Amino acid sequence: MPEAPIDAVDADDFVDSVDDDRMVVEDEQARLREFIKGLSPDDIRSGGWFTKLCAQALSSYTDKVTWQYFQERYEGVPADAIVDQRIKMATRYAALEGGLSAGAYSAAIITTLGTLGGSSPATVPAAIATVMLDVAFLTQLQLRLAYDVAVLYRIPLDLSDPEDMWKLIRVAFTIKSGEVVREGVVRVVPAMMRPLIKRFYSRGVLAAARGLPVVGKFLLQRNMIKIGIPLVGVPLAVVLNRYTTLVAGRHAQAVFRNEAQVIELAENLSERSKHPQLMLWVAWLVINADSKIADEEALLFRNLVRLVRDKHHVVDEQLARLVDIDPAEVWRRIDSESGDLSDVVDAANRVAAVDGAINALEEAIISELRDRSGSLKP
Numbered sequence: 001m002p003e004a005p006i007d008a009v010d011a012d013d014f015v016d017s018v019d020d021d022r023m024v025v026e027d028e029q030a031r032l033r034e035f036i037k038g039l040s041p042d043d044i045r046s047g048g049w050f051t052k053l054c055a056q057a058l059s060s061y062t063d064k065v066t067w068q069y070f071q072e073r074y075e076g077v078p079a080d081a082i083v084d085q086r087i088k089m090a091t092r093y094a095a096l097e098g099g100l101s102a103g104a105y106s107a108a109i110i111t112t113l114g115t116l117g118g119s120s121p122a123t124v125p126a127a128i129a130t131v132m133l134d135v136a137f138l139t140q141l142q143l144r145l146a147y148d149v150a151v152l153y154r155i156p157l158d159l160s161d162p163e164d165m166w167k168l169i170r171v172a173f174t175i176k177s178g179e180v181v182r183e184g185v186v187r188v189v190p191a192m193m194r195p196l197i198k199r200f201y202s203r204g205v206l207a208a209a210r211g212l213p214v215v216g217k218f219l220l221q222r223n224m225i226k227i228g229i230p231l232v233g234v235p236l237a238v239v240l241n242r243y244t245t246l247v248a249g250r251h252a253q254a255v256f257r258n259e260a261q262v263i264e265l266a267e268n269l270s271e272r273s274k275h276p277q278l279m280l281w282v283a284w285l286v287i288n289a290d291s292k293i294a295d296e297e298a299l300l301f302r303n304l305v306r307l308v309r310d311k312h313h314v315v316d317e318q319l320a321r322l323v324d325i326d327p328a329e330v331w332r333r334i335d336s337e338s339g340d341l342s343d344v345v346d347a348a349n350r351v352a353a354v355d356g357a358i359n360a361l362e363e364a365i366i367s368e369l370r371d372r373s374g375s376l377k378p
Contacts, residue, residue: 025096025137032136036129044128050139054169057140058147058159065144067151079152080257086152087249090145091242094138098241101134134241139173142245146172146252153260171255172248262296262354266303269347274340276312278333280304280319282344282369283351285330289362294355301351327365334372341373 035056043049074082146168150157157164273279283304287297308314334341348369352362 086148091245094245095238095242098238142172142248149252150256153256155256262299270307276308277314279347286351296355
């Protein structure tokens with residue numbers, strides 16, 4: 001999606017800024033209408049629309065939107081500030097699109113969803129096209145927003161790799177985020193509408209979406225509430241579009257910023273280490289202390305191995321083949337070293353804290369390490 005102005009504006013420029021945003025949204029809607037014309041009822045019913053939209057939304061976009069792309073536009077600006085601006089821009093677009101689309105919503109659209117099976121395989125009813133325009137717009141907007149955030153925090157994503165593609169989808173449309181949206185909707189809309197929304201969710205009007213895959217089903221369900229409540233469609237669509245996009249953006253920021261912090265930690269530990277191979281053994285012992293490997297710990301160790309290989313030219317085949325780590329083997333390696341091992345002790349502390357507070361099992365290993373190193377070494 002072309003980038004609208006996101007710098008601060010004074011009162012005289014506000015109208016122009018809104019007009020610019022509207023132009024961006026309307027241009028994107030026009031492109032997506034062409035995309036929807038190419039869908040069949042089976043694409044919508046089966047969830048195939050989501051696969052097709054992912055391909056269209058990300059193929060050329062990822063070629064253009066790189067870290068250098070953002071640096072050219074925001075030279076010298078920290079990633080956090082740029083991410084914040086991208087989220088604000090996306091929420092503006094989402095709210096504006098919701099208002100434009102909601103004017104065409106009617107309760108009849110819900111009934112039409114149940115008739116897709118009888119529709120011509122070559123055409124999608126106009127009512128469904130109206131729903132799909134909003135769904136497709138938000139889907140594309142939030143996918144691209146999540147990708148922007150990953151790029152800005154320098155999290156490498158190869159979208160030709162199914163694992164990385166699924167990672168992006170999980171971040172952009174996380175189940176946890178979806179639950180927040182579904183429960184949070186009652187808190188953000190006007191009080192007089194809350195009982196109506198609760199009844200709407202309990203009436204089973206979402207039954208037409210049950211045949212869609214998990215992701216497609218969630219995206220369609222999220223939009224149904226805007227369609228099925230008479231008279232309040234436009235204000236509710238604006239609120240929900242803005243809110244769900246804000247949730248998606250903040251979730252992406254939390255996930256990818258955390259990953260960036262872990263990778264930065266791995267870089268710092270590798271850079272400062274005077275005993276890179278020993279550091280890997282100690283780090284793996286600490287990570288396995290409680291017999292659980294958190295996502296942050298796995299990410300940290302994977303990057304430590306990579307950086308030690310690239311920066312120190314150390315590849316430890318014995319460690320790579322290891323199934324169960326024996327503390328005695330690590331202590332043997334510690335005892336065979338001489339000199340200052342404070343870098344290894346520091347690394348152990350940093351590794352233990354990467355997934356939260358240091359637990360008793362991790363502390364016991366660090367204490368033993370401290371006893372066997374430092375002042376006890378000649």
